Amino acid sequence: MQAKVYVTLKNGVLDPQGKAIHHAAETIGYRGLTDVRQGKFFEIKLDETLDAETARIEIEKFAHDVLSNPVIEDYRVEIVG
């Protein structure tokens, strides 16, 4: 079992890295990109004995307390079998 955690900047928080990538992409010639936001992605291997619900609770807590900073970031958790 595996957990995937996506951490992204909240709407409205300036993302200079995303902006730089967006700008560069346009300079290189990629068309139709209206915005780029950069985030973080975590792959977490889980103990197979854990049931999905317990795993979700544990990972949600981990994502909230450690992997993200609620002041600027949102997160989303996926548990995949």
Next chain:
Amino acid sequence: MKITPEIIEQHNLTGDEYRRIAALLKRAPTFTELGIFSVMWSEHCSYKSSRIHLKRLPVEGDCLVQGPGENAGIVDIGDGWCAAFKIESHNHPSFIEPYQGAATGVGGILRDIFTMGARPVAALNSLRFGPVRDQDDSAEAAGSVIARNRRIMTGVVKGIGDYGNAFGVPTIGGEVVFADCYSLNPLVNAFALGLVRREQIFYGKAEGVGNAVIYVGAKTGRDGIHGATMASAEFDDAALEKRPTVQVGDPFAEKLLLEACLEAMRSGAIVGIQDMGAAGLTSSSCEMGARAGTGIEINLDLVPQRETGMTAYEMMLSESQERMLIVAERGRERQVHEIFARWDLDAVTIGRVTDDQKLRVVHKGEVVAEIPNSALTDEAPRYDRPQSSGNEAVHVDPAPYLNEICGRIAGEIGSSDLHDVLTECLRRLLASPNLACKQWVWKQYDHMVRTNTVVLPGADAAVIRVKETRRSLAVSLDGNGRYCSVDARAGARLAVVEAARNVVCSGARPLAVTNCLNFASPERPEVMRAFSETIDGMSDACRALGTPVTGGNVSFYNETEGRGVYPTPVVGMLGVIEDTRQITTPWFAEAGDRILLLGATGDDLGATEFLESLGGVVAGGVPELDLEDELAVQRTCLRAISAGLLRSAHDCSDGGLAVALAECCFSHYRRDSLGARLDLREHLDLSGIRAMADADRRMLALLFGETPGRIIVSAAPDRADAVMALAAQEGADCAVIGEVGGDRLSISLGAHTLIDERVDVLEKLWRESLPGHLDRAGLDER
């Protein structure tokens, strides 16, 4: 696995070399052994093409504690303190992956320093890239090449910064040079300096049969396998596919490793220690055994591994970063393990010191390699590679190019008035990437951490105080590939004396040298000839200065698609300032101060920055060096500083006198820019060029020629005579050339104005040039 000729070739070994391996082993090697030989006999580890030449370098001196052959050289700086220092290249990895290549270069050199027991206190680096400004967009360097050069430079600078900044060592200086030949062959030479008490120095020796061999630091993965052989082969397009083997640096792990190693050394349990750098576990184990005349047996099953299913071959050749091999006293292993555990690092006893002078490797109960240490070290091949004949090169006269440059500029500015043309030349030179302000680079380096940086970057030499004493240390890295491409022997001599001059300008006595020798393929006779000449030139100058070479690094095969770099020896000069209060900087200090020029000017316009930056050519012979005159000027400067006579001292070299004077005027932290009024008549009277028939050429030589052995100093009005008197005693030429003041730089020769411009205008051109070229670098890879 059966060893076929293809496999041997893939390991960059020749048929002869393979036969030699079999003869040394008295049998065919196993696959693992073949891998071990291939890295230890690679150019990078064995110095097989350079060794016979390196022997000619002077390696003796009063201050010397440890010369070449250890992880770093060590000199005594007084009061029981020693300085460990070394420079090393990471050119090939930095081309393949600029950010990680440069970062791991810094990591490697820092480990070389702290394996000696020294805490790193300063880092510098010498960097060379292809052109980064649009106007250099010639057929040679098409737009995509410029973009790639910018990306490489941006990545390298960020890699150096991120590693050093997180590790906590100030990166306080170095050099950044641009030329076409570095476009696909960037040079990244990393230097580090550490401090250690004389009685606390450690060596890479596996002494004491029965002692424990302990693996510490990061786990072993498949990174960088064959990094050492890669650094020993030319690049072709396929090289870019070697990306997966790039090592990744972890400065945080390195910081932990530093603290843990120093703590373990203080515990007294450690006998010897060596970094697992190029060729990782292999080089550390056989070299430590070889130095002590012992053997080492290791069991790979015990090695901490980051990946599963690693073979013995992979583990022995892995170049995973931030690892060390330690030999600890038998029975005190636990103490060592506990210290590393405190820093959350792996420390595992993986073997023992033996008495059979062999490297023995066991994996899954089988001996997978058993090789006499000497076969990997002393018995490694040595080549006296063919050199092209030593005919004196015939130099073309740069005159037509000089005329072309001046004529073109006169046309562009719509004035052929001499002073307009010369002033425009100065403006353009100051904005040329080689001479422009490098703040864009050093601003990204934490150059102040440890609070010892007493001279901010941008001066002739980097200076750090030694808190425990009243002394400071000065370091300068210098090389001039352009000179060496014209005349390697003269170029190498010039690099050494310039490095010494820079250190002297800060108030330091030059002590010792480390060198990094960057060359193209040694299999080309003209490259080998230049290498040999470089060694001789460097030896001459080091002997004259009394500064031994304490070690360094050779990097061959800096060529891509058949195109090599200039012969580029880089010299790292270490000097000691006896009293921190005597530290001197290049910047004019106060209006009214007298400006003096030590040394004389010759007709040295050949191979100059002027010709290359403004005319795009390298023509003519290199500036002529008179070692005796040079030393007289350096002695005068140092004595004047010790006597407290000087307010500033600045080396006059790249770009010539006018550029150096402008630099003395520019603003600096907490000091606004200052103008200067100069008349070069008295200086000209001392110089050989006063009789030159061509008056225009004489002006150019005076302003933009690169005659070595010149230092611009300033002194309070009532001290100028004392400086003159000192120069007379030392036999150095010296003339008062002007006075500090106003807001313009105006240089005249009697009644003729040569250059006249507001200092702030010049400074803006100089300061804003590099950011203008680089901050449009586009997508930063990180």
Next chain:
Amino acid sequence: MKFGVVVFPGSNCDHDTYHVISKVLGQPVDFIWHKDERIDGYDAIILPGGFSYGDYLRTGAIARFSPVMRSVKGFAASGGLVLGICNGFQILCEAGLLPGTLLRNRDLKFICEHVNVRVERTDTPFTVSYRKGQVLSIPIAHGDGNYFCDIDTLRELESDGRIIFRYCDARGEATDAANPNGSLANIAGICNRERNVVGLMPHPERASESLLGSNDGRLLFLSLATSLSEMLKLRA
């Protein structure tokens, strides 16, 4: 009075801070290991600059879970003086001892240089020796120093007078051009409601000896010492 400098494994300004307190200020000081839970006997705690635990996730993100930080929270809650410099400021924000957070610099580069900083408030134990409006020259050295908080928090910081330092030009104007990293409202340093916890991005310990070019940071440590001796007198 006794100072404690917390040492995280990746701290790298710990020795510099220790040096200023012991040698420049002449006050007793100890290192406190991040695994220590007891921090009794200290009158002020300093979280120094560096890269606490590598800071690969976010600056200060892991450090706030260290054993020592539990004690630092208690120490702050009981009115103890806590100063966070650079990475220390980032940790204090992550730990919730100060509001907001520090984002990647506006131009995405690490910046090391002397900047001008204006003293906004002298009514904290860390700034009593300064003049209000005084312009200091102090180095910064960070990749993530771009202060950010939501608009309500910013209003509260402004109205409560909790912005202690702002980036400014040489004449003391807090202009955008003088903002090195894009910080909201040019914020270089703030304090908590109780004014006993201060965090700032500039490095006062690098500007505490004239040999290093600037002495302007020394007054911050001097303020701290002065305030502490007052507090100790009151307590006695």
